[in-house]
Amino acid sequence: MMNCILICLLCGLYGVLAKDREHKGKYSVPILDVKARQQVLDTNQTLRLSCRGRWELTWAFPSGLARDQVQVEESRCGRKSQQYCSRLTVSRSQAQHTGPFRCRYRHRLRKQTSVYVYITDSQRPFVDHPGLSPGVLFLKEKQPLVIPCRVTHPNITTTLVKFPSHSLSPDQRNIIWNSKQGFTIRTPTFYYIGLFFCQTVIDNVTHKSQKYFVHRPVSNIMDVYLNSSGPVQALKGTRLVLNCTATGELNTRVNITWDYPGKNNNAGSTSKRLLKHRTHMLFYNILTIPKLQRSDRGLYTCRVTSGENTKQQKVTVIVYDRPFIHLKPRNGSVIGAQAGQKSYRISPKLKAFPAPEVIWLKDGMVAAEQCSRYHMKGSSLVIRDVAEEDAGKYTILVRIQEHGLYQNLTLTLFVKVSPQIGEKAVSLQDPGSVPRGSRHALHCTSHGVPPPHIQWLWHPCPPKGLPAAPRA
Structure with a gap:
């Protein structure tokens, strides 16, 4: 049994090795019937190329050659017809047919052999490129720039010209000429932005040659911001307008899109604007929803893309069915402060929409008109340098007049005052000696909120020769 297993393993290993040798053999890539890597033909000559390989073959040829101008004949060949042969014929070849001709395996496209064919024409030394004229070339940072003015003969020498007449000759260091590729600028600078041609x-x-416009694409998004930095609150049935603004470098082009709850229902519409400043570009995309519904509440995202760069900003939209005022004390209706406190804020819990008008009263009169130390901050009343006279009743009046909504709340402020002894504020003389058995009155005047408790302490005189005890 072990011998049988060993024989099977050896057979399998032999099969793998044989298959590996087969892939690395004579026809691991197709073979063309030409030995040179390039050929030179005159116009109107017939181009014939033959290719042989182990598997089915296919051809790739220059874009200037239409498929109906190419004739391909396929057959089985070799001993026992185990190989595949293909013959390509181009009758009356033209200058625009100049380029690489590749023979490939149909199901292994990376396995290929090629020959570069020049179709020379003294009247047309440059290979025309299909498409728009001028061709647009993109100058990308840290990448070589290729100006593809290929020629129809390998010995043609050319000059690169920046429009209108500045000639640049190849130095084979930064400006490299190749008849099969054109001019390659290894480290292009901003100088190479503009219109170029070869001659x-x-x-x-x-x-x-045809003209080539070299453009430097810019995709630096400097900033993206919305017209609202916090949550957006709105009433049902009203109009919502969100403005997304993107800033970018000059020549930047961006795409601005919105994601929002009603997008699939086409609830909103967008409009775009573009402004060019001296140092940057401004892009605006305004999303408008004419009549908000409850289903429109949620997260709204403005996404800005330029090339591979993406930035976005988000905002939450809250939709209310009707206007409202919710007002109640934060910690009971009686509140306390300490006299001498640098500032004290009276801040009840208030939630209302739309934004209400707020007025504060102290003891029935407008607070801000009574004292310069009172000022409003949001819906709160702030008292600076709290004093005893600030105690009293404070009423907040809240109203949304356009919807006829009114509400008020009264809070009682209690100001604590630290106890003070009046006699300590003036210089007291030593009462001196009084006759024994006589009557003498001592006074202690105090003030504080709440009223302080007074306690008298007596310290008897010490015997003679001992230090006196400290006075109370």
Whole structure:
């Protein structure tokens, strides 16, 4: 039994090794019938290429060559017809057919062999590129810039020209020329932004390539902000307008989108604006929902994208069915402060929408008109440098006049005053000696809130020769 298992393992290993040798064998990649890496033909000549391989083959050819201009013949070949052969024919080749011709395995596209074919034409030294003219090239940070003015003959020399007439010759260090690729700028600077073309002179005739516009895409989003920094509160049936503003560097282009609860129902509409400043760009996207419903409450997200950069801002929208005022004491209707306190805030619990008008009264009169130490902060009343006379009844009046809503609340402020002895405020003379057995009155005047308790202490005189005890 063990021998049988060992034989099976050896057979499997042999099969794997044989398959590995097969993949690394003569036809691991297709083979073309040309030995040189490039060919040069004249226009109107017929181009013929043959390819052989182990599996089914396919061709890739320059974009200037239409598929209906190419004839491909496929067959089985080799001993016992175990191989695949393919023959490509291009009749009446033209200058725009210049480029790489690749023979590939149909199901292994990375396994390929190529030859570069020049179709030379003295009247058309540059290979035309399909698409718009001028072509747009993007200058990206820390990446080489390629201006693809390929030529139809390997020996053509060219010059790069920045419009209108500034010529740049290849130095093979930063500006590199290659007839199969064009000009490569290894470390392009801002100088290379603009309009460029290539030119060459053949038989004293100057030929120019198509023009290329080099553009530097900018995707730096500097900031994104909404017209509301906190939660947005609104009444049902009213109009909601949210403005998302993005700032970016000059030449930046951004895309601004909204995510919000009613997006799938097309509840809102957006409008866009663009402003250009001397140092930056401003992008506005305004979301409007004409009639809010309860289903529109939730999180609203403005998302700004530019290239691979993304920034966003969020805000919560609260929708109320009707206006309201909720007013009640925070810690009971009687509150206390300490005289001498730097400031004291009277702050009941108030929640109302829309924003109400608030007035504070002290003992029935407008508080702010009674004393300069009283001022409002939000819906609270702040008393600076609290004094005993600040005690009293404070009433907050809350009203939303447009909806006919009114509510008030009265709080009693109790101001604590530390006990003080009046006699300590003046200089007292020693009463001196009084006759024994006579009557003498001592006075103690005190004040405080709540009223202080007075206690007298007597310290008898010490015997002669001993220090006197401290006075009370």
